[in-house]
Amino acid sequence: MRRSRPRFPPWRQNRPPYQHSYRPPFSQHQFQQNQSSDVFDFLNLPEAFPSIKQLFDDPILTAIIMERIQQITPAAADSFALMNFGSVIRQKLDILVLSPSSFTACQVSEVRDVGSYKHNTIINPPIGSQIPLTSDLVVVLKTLPTREAIDQLGNRLKQDLQNEIELLSIRSTDYGLSLENGNMAVHVLLTTLPTNWQSLDSSLHLDRTICKQNFYAIKHAKWVDEVCIHPSNKLLVRLLKDLRQRFNGLEPLNPWLINLLAHHCVTNNNNSTEQLPPSYAFKRALQLLSSGLFLPGSNGLYDPINDTYTNLSRPKPIMTLEEQDRLCYTSQTLLRALAIHPKYVLGTENGPDIFAGPCELNGVMFIANEPIVFKDQSNGHAIDDTQQQAMFAEVNS
Secondary structure, three states: OOOOOOOOOHHHHOOOOOOOOOOOOOOHHHHHHOOOEOOOOHHHOOOOOOOOOOOOOOHHHHHHHHHHHHHHOOOHHHHHHHHHHHHHHHHHHHHHHHOHHHOOOOOEEEEEEEOHHHHOOOOOOOOOOOOOEEEEEEEEEOOOOEHHHHHHHHHHHHHHHOOOOOOEEEEEOOOEEEEEEOOEEEEEEEEEOHHHHHHOOOOOEOOHHHHHHHHHHHHHHHHHHHHOOOHHHHHHHHHHHHHHHHOHHHOOOOHHHHHHHHHHHHHOEOOEOOOOOHHHHHHHHHHHHHOOOOOOOEOOOEEOOOOEEOOOOOOOOOOOHHHHHHHHHHHHHHHHHHHHOHHHHHOOOOOOOOOOOOEEEOOEEEOOOOOOOOOOEEOOEEOOHHHHHHHHHHHHO
């Protein structure tokens, strides 16, 4: 007797019930995304890069690191003065939250402390510069942040503070307000509720992108307070900020990326709960940046706020091609210089400008790495945004 044919082909017999459209377990879109890969992290790839000896804390480099930390950490008197200055401004803003009828130009929803001072990772500004010590406050408005409302808020703060603080100057900025008092400053980062973002007009209100950045600064600060609590993490953040302050090639690293990088280098230790020592974590940070952590084709760092990786969480890259290349070759140069003259890299001793040309560094002839992507250029030819996106597509395909 002839056997009847099955009603569905074999690949459809195990189809889940009530599923209207079938999708294979591994789609083409997922395949393209998986072309992005992690960088060469020796610590997390012990099978491919077996360690010859156990990790240990370099006592010579640790001593140099601790010396530099003492130099870049603000004095206790300066930190106390900045705390008092920020507390007074915070009190005046809290009054506007509790008594909204006393100020009609705008309605303040909440005030939050964010930034380096809150996380105890603030560093001294460069010697000889006019940059003051700063702390940051995020002010969330219930109303739309118009230019007139921002100016009136600044006038209200100046009126409330003129009898308590001398030499106070207030000015409007792209991000909100800046209140300065001699060598101290408090940045008031203004934003509005997420429900108002679609109503923002750049000609009338604060820029929408800036409002989103200021709002997400609250989430970033909360994550740092809950997760980045180890002393080695705070120490590494200070070192990376100081390195970025002294070498222009590291400028593309913003404070959020520095916090993510420091947390990864200290805690992501091959499924181990032990924290890495500062000397090894500092070397690891330069190694990851040198291996192309933010170059096209790399996932980047895991962003816990967006629950994805930094290089995949945005429709546009977080850096231009020139900035990615500059960050990579600067880190490679500093990593080589660290093996020759660590005191120069960390800033405890002066030395020649290694990026100006060939020089002698600690008795060794030293030549810095050169860029391969120039600003607005690719192999000597100008490129536009369309060509730049195509270059990213070629790498990820």
